[in-house]
Amino acid sequence: MIVARAPLRIPLGGGGTDLQFYSSRFGGFVLSVAIDNYAYVTTLQPSIEKGIRVKARINEYAENLNDIKNELVRASCHASGVTERLQITFSSDLSDGTGMGTSGAYTVCLMQTLSYLKGKLMDKKDLAEAAAHVELDILRRPIGKHDHYMASYGGLKLLRINKDGSVIVEDPPVTKKTLHELKSYLLLFYTGERRESSAVLSAQRELAEKNDGVRVYEYYHRIKDIGMRIHESLIHSDLIHFGELLHEHWETKRCLAGGVSNPRFDKLYQLARNNGALGGKLIGAGGGGLFLLFVPPSEKERVRSTMYQGGLEEVSFSYDWQGATLSNGFYSPRRSS
Template identity: 40%
Template sequence: MIITRTPFRIPLGGGGTDLPAYYSRYGGFILAAAINKYMYISVNRPIVDNLVRVKYSLSETVSHRDELKHDIAREALRMMDIEDSIEIVSMADVPAGTGLGSSSCYAVGLLHALHSLKRNYVSLHELAEEACELEINRLGKPIGKQDQYMAVFGGIRAMTIDREGKVTIHMVPIDNATMDELNRNLLLFFTGITRPAENILKSQSSHIEQEKKDVLDNLHYIKELGYQAFEAIKTGNLTELGLIFDRHWNYKKRLHPEISSPYFDHIYEEAKKNGALGGKIIGAGGGGFFLFYIEEKHAKLRQAMSQLGLREMRYHFDWEGTKILVNLFNGLR
């Protein structure tokens, strides 16, 4: 048996500029942090038969990988040239559809486990690019590249993406005091609403391809805010980071009508009334988690969000990225 652990992530700046439709024209920039909430994948070779078993929110048992309904598992097995005789089980700290990058965590964690099973060495960049190839090119998911890279590398990272799709990723220089303050002041609250991101992301990509000026202007400004957020963290000016979040949210809402709603706008305004300098919905929007930056009166904000029915998810940053927790595979069936 092999078990991998892969972190979820929270975006801090530049979201949307990692979509192929955007970076292939203008280049992208992403700022994000991995957190200690994880996707766990276990892989095993069955002893008594040659069946394929995949357990997630459903359970599948089939004779051949091509019969699987779980698209990521099916495509990962194709990429690794495994047709049968495999068991895959997944568990996660956070459900799908919450904007924390769960599908990419699954892809990265499974590919990592399968490479270990086959005793293949791949670099971190290769693993991230394989996950991008699986989700974006093979499955045609309308997503960007930040989720896969953050799942692989962990940490607080800045990513630049050139027009050919090449990703350069590096750790944001941050001292321990700033890191502790950032962790203390960034609060996550679950709205209780899960949703697929595909419709919003497909619409954004289509508008980029059509060169709609308002969408492009908003994304250009969001990328600029990403650079500003990077400088704010690097220099320890976290008050400015909170104010950047506020500007970012007002521009992000303009990208698609389903990103926010009167209910979400009310949550945001109540958060600001209770001390938040700024915030955002994590991921494409429409549900999932709100992330707020607050420097004082944390308890007041927590109480206000609780009264609105939101549940806080406490966390710390993850610095390891995807890793093998258990490897008991001896090469024999």
């Protein structure tokens, strides 16, 4: 039995500029931090079953890999060359559809365990690229590489996505004291609504392809600029400005197509602002999932109470500094008779 674990993430600035339709033309800039909510994949090679068994939201078994309906399993197994005698189990602290990068983290875990079965240990960059290859190139999902890199690396990272798709990973010069203080201002809430990011992102990509996407690109230019200023605010330990920029990001992103926000979320955000929050965002593509709010510590209880009354559930978190990890204590290579 092999167990892989990979962290989910909170994009702090520039989120979405890694999307292929944008980064391939203008380059991307994403500042993000991994958190201690995780995705897990357990891989086992059974003694008597030669087929593929998947334990996920929908459980299934097939003698032939091509008959497996779970496209992530099917694509990852083909990419890794492990195509039979497998039992794969998915689980996570936060389910997919919450905007936290669960699908990317699952893919990182899956590629890590399958590669180990082939006798290959990948470094963090190769692991991120292998996972991104599955989702972007094989499955053609309308996403970027942000989730895969954060799940693989962990920590606080600045990702510079080049037009050719290559990614430069940097450690921002932000002090531990600043990161600790930043954490004291942040609150995370589950809205109770899930959504598939592909629907939101596909709508934005389709709009970008019309009339050369001028309007969509303008919004993403602003998001990138705000992300760069958020990066600078953390370097200079200017947390109040960080909160103000988070609000500017909210006002910009909600103008994008595809149902990024809705009347309920707009109302909840305004209530949070009325009770002391300086800024906030729906994490990920939007349309559901989790709210991140920036709240001065003295106002936290008021905001918590307001969000509870609105039906939201708080999600506790800390930072993750390990990235993807692998536990193989129970695994021994299968011997042929």
